[in-house]
Amino acid sequence: MFDSQFRNVGYKNFRQILAAGVCLFAAISSRAELPAVKFRSVFPEATFDRPLRMEEANDGSGRFFVPEQKGRIVVVPKGSDGKQTSEFLNIVDRKPLASNEEGLLGVAFHPQFRTNGLLYIYYNQQNPRRSVISEFKVSATDSNKADMASERKLLEVEQPYPNHKGGQVTFGPDGFLYIGLGDGGAGNDPHNNAQNTAVLLGKILRIDVNSRTNIVTGKHTNSLQYGIPSDNPFANRKYGVRGEIWAYGLRNPWRFSFDRETGELWVADVGQDLWEEVDVIVKGGNYGWNVREAFHPFKPEPEGARYIDPVIEYPHTPTLLPESKFPKQPIGTSITGGYVYRGKKFPTLRGVYIYADFTLGTIYGVRVENGKATEYGTLLSQPKNIASFAEDLDGEVYALAFDGKIYAVEPTGEKAQSNIPEQR
Numbered sequence: 001m002f003d004s005q006f007r008n009v010g011y012k013n014f015r016q017i018l019a020a021g022v023c024l025f026a027a028i029s030s031r032a033e034l035p036a037v038k039f040r041s042v043f044p045e046a047t048f049d050r051p052l053r054m055e056e057a058n059d060g061s062g063r064f065f066v067p068e069q070k071g072r073i074v075v076v077p078k079g080s081d082g083k084q085t086s087e088f089l090n091i092v093d094r095k096p097l098a099s100n101e102e103g104l105l106g107v108a109f110h111p112q113f114r115t116n117g118l119l120y121i122y123y124n125q126q127n128p129r130r131s132v133i134s135e136f137k138v139s140a141t142d143s144n145k146a147d148m149a150s151e152r153k154l155l156e157v158e159q160p161y162p163n164h165k166g167g168q169v170t171f172g173p174d175g176f177l178y179i180g181l182g183d184g185g186a187g188n189d190p191h192n193n194a195q196n197t198a199v200l201l202g203k204i205l206r207i208d209v210n211s212r213t214n215i216v217t218g219k220h221t222n223s224l225q226y227g228i229p230s231d232n233p234f235a236n237r238k239y240g241v242r243g244e245i246w247a248y249g250l251r252n253p254w255r256f257s258f259d260r261e262t263g264e265l266w267v268a269d270v271g272q273d274l275w276e277e278v279d280v281i282v283k284g285g286n287y288g289w290n291v292r293e294a295f296h297p298f299k300p301e302p303e304g305a306r307y308i309d310p311v312i313e314y315p316h317t318p319t320l321l322p323e324s325k326f327p328k329q330p331i332g333t334s335i336t337g338g339y340v341y342r343g344k345k346f347p348t349l350r351g352v353y354i355y356a357d358f359t360l361g362t363i364y365g366v367r368v369e370n371g372k373a374t375e376y377g378t379l380l381s382q383p384k385n386i387a388s389f390a391e392d393l394d395g396e397v398y399a400l401a402f403d404g405k406i407y408a409v410e411p412t413g414e415k416a417q418s419n420i421p422e423q424r
């Protein structure tokens with residue numbers, strides 16, 4: 001913005017130069033003020049069992065839907081003290097939580113939920129071990145209950161190991177359903193799933209829940225339970241590449257979100273032993289795993305290969321800080337992705353991507369312009385495990401902790417300990 005201003009304005013007198021200088025100073029100083037934040041408990045009377053998402057129903061009903069990892073979705077009225085909760089869906093008897101990273105991991109409301117009552121969940125199953133993405137409809141007689149007979153399985157993806165399940169389902173601003181899948185688990189991605197575009201693991205997928213694509217293999221025609229958008233990067237499925245793929249090279253995308261102002265897709269990708277990272281995803285992008293871990297080589301790169309670097313990284317140990325692209329970014333061991341704050345209540349937070357380290361509980365913030373971090377820092381140090389974030393329809397941001405509580409993320413009025421990267 002300032003570039004064009006300087007190019008286009010002929011500074012004919014001192015007052016113009018002074019005014020431009022004041023503008024520039026104001027812009028820089030407002031950028032250099034990441035706010036410190038605090039937690040304010042919402043629904044203080046409610047305690048959730050490993051809450052992993054919180055979605056506000058997009059039907060004007062003022063209800064939050066909170067999936068618990070063991071297989072329940074709990075409804076709680078927005079703005080309430082949490083005393084009145086009700087159970088919307090229960091698949092606990094299907095035992096989705098067979099191991100620590102499996103479970104009921106995500107829920108998303110259809111963009112036309114208000115009129116069609118459709119929503120989508122992600123859960124894990126065994127024998128064979130797999131991820132299931134299903135559609136459910138709200139009960140015709142009780143809007144606080146799912147119609148369990150309405151389940152339509154859109155996609156089942158076989159899983160080789162119990163970890164790295166991804167598990168988020170979220171509609172993009174384009175109306176398509178985005179699905180995050182990890183590399184299938186174990187360590188080092190032993191089957192190279194994330195770099196293999198013939199499989200769905202280690203990917204962000206993009207599908208159309210409103211249509212069905214026919215796949216013709218020889219004499220057989222197989223109708224998928226969803227459509228493949230024609231502008232997906234591999235929609236033509238040449239050479240066995242999967243048309244569902246939107247981006248690849250991810251290890252375990254643990255929470256992603258769309259910036260509601262810019263439409264950008266932000267993904268936190270959990271690292272293996274050394275580096276955690278945040279990526280801004282573009283169509284068809286390769287985010288490096290298992291050839292790269294954040295900004296660093298993980299194994300020898302094939303010649304000519306191109307990978308997209310993250311926008312920020314942090315290491316697992318202090319000894320790695322000198323090698324970090326962001327040496328003043330505190331350490332952590334497992335990233336939890338959040339949201340770019342676009343709410344109205346807290347102007348100092350606007351445009352800050354808020355995320356966390358699950359293990360240490362640290363709440364971080366970063367501002368990114370043109371793919372580069374312009375400022376980053378610690379917004380809050382606190383000890384609770386942060387499993388997920390949530391954003392309500394007003395753009396306010398919440399943290400979901402494994403003490404079973406949900407917290408609104410709000411500025412304290414103080415400045416955060418923030419850093420502006422040196423020019424490299």
Ligand SMILES: [Ca+2]
Pocket residue numbers: 249269277287288289292293294308310
């Ligand atoms: Ca990466």
